[in-house]
Amino acid sequence: MKQTFTAATVEEAKQQAVNEFEVSEEKIRFTVVEEPKKTLFGKLKGEAKVEAEYIETKTDIAVKYIKKVLTVMGIENISVTPEEIENGVSIEINGDGFEELIGKKGELLDSLQYLASLVSNRIDREYFRISTDCNGFRAKRKAQLEELARKIAENVKKNGRSSALEPMNPYERRIIHAVVSEIEGVTSQSKGEEPYRKVIISSTSPRKYDDRGGYRKGGKGRRNGGRRNSRSSSKGFDFTTSFEKEYKKPKPEDTMTDAGLYSKIEF
Numbered sequence: 001m002k003q004t005f006t007a008a009t010v011e012e013a014k015q016q017a018v019n020e021f022e023v024s025e026e027k028i029r030f031t032v033v034e035e036p037k038k039t040l041f042g043k044l045k046g047e048a049k050v051e052a053e054y055i056e057t058k059t060d061i062a063v064k065y066i067k068k069v070l071t072v073m074g075i076e077n078i079s080v081t082p083e084e085i086e087n088g089v090s091i092e093i094n095g096d097g098f099e100e101l102i103g104k105k106g107e108l109l110d111s112l113q114y115l116a117s118l119v120s121n122r123i124d125r126e127y128f129r130i131s132t133d134c135n136g137f138r139a140k141r142k143a144q145l146e147e148l149a150r151k152i153a154e155n156v157k158k159n160g161r162s163s164a165l166e167p168m169n170p171y172e173r174r175i176i177h178a179v180v181s182e183i184e185g186v187t188s189q190s191k192g193e194e195p196y197r198k199v200i201i202s203s204t205s206p207r208k209y210d211d212r213g214g215y216r217k218g219g220k221g222r223r224n225g226g227r228r229n230s231r232s233s234s235k236g237f238d239f240t241t242s243f244e245k246e247y248k249k250p251k252p253e254d255t256m257t258d259a260g261l262y263s264k265i266e267f
Helices: 010-021 056-073 106-122 137-159 168-178
Strands: 004-005 028-033 048-053 074-087 088-096 131-132 186-191 196-202 208-209 214-217
Touching: 004 010, 010 028, 010 048, 028 088, 056 074, 056 088, 056 106, 088 106, 106 131, 131 137, 137 168, 137 186, 137 196, 168 186, 168 196
Parallel strands: 088 131
Antiparallel strands: 004 048, 028 048, 074 088, 186 196, 208 214
């Protein structure tokens, strides 16, 4: 991005460029095309003309986009602070009233993260990871999900029956999978299609019905009035809905063992 600015002085022209590009002066390359000339009596004659060139980075694009969205939402005193991370940037967002809008599950943070990624990654094909946070929300949410995963996993171990969690985004599902992978006697998999995709936690020794209608481990299953309960199998219950059964594509996190908490967003 290159643009020429004209003002009474070179400094004023540079400030115009800073205001236009909405970045610090250090990120702009200036070329002074013309300077005001001093007259015989020391006064300045003419104007300063400065050519300013600014090459936006993906971080700059993401920060600028988030600020604009929050401004339109009516958030005031916006603070958007980027910090470089491996293969991307972590952006801390704050503003008057912003934290109250995040929600218990961080839907607003997730939306801003996704949209900022779309905007910044469209300039080339090299993937740039963007993470958004506000006052440590991600860490708190991660702790809550880990506690939930351990609690559900222990219940599944005791009763031998599979349990379906509510639909979650890929980041939250990976947290659940990571915790379950460390607990002996249970396993997890993701089922369904976004945004209804959810984690199923199952026992590695699922219970089955006995001939009297009760639960027992192992055996040939239960007959009720001469009919076998089709919802019971050695792999536990099938919690998929009719909508979700139309989608059987395997997802990367289904076979995840020791992956990181963040991964590339596939568009």
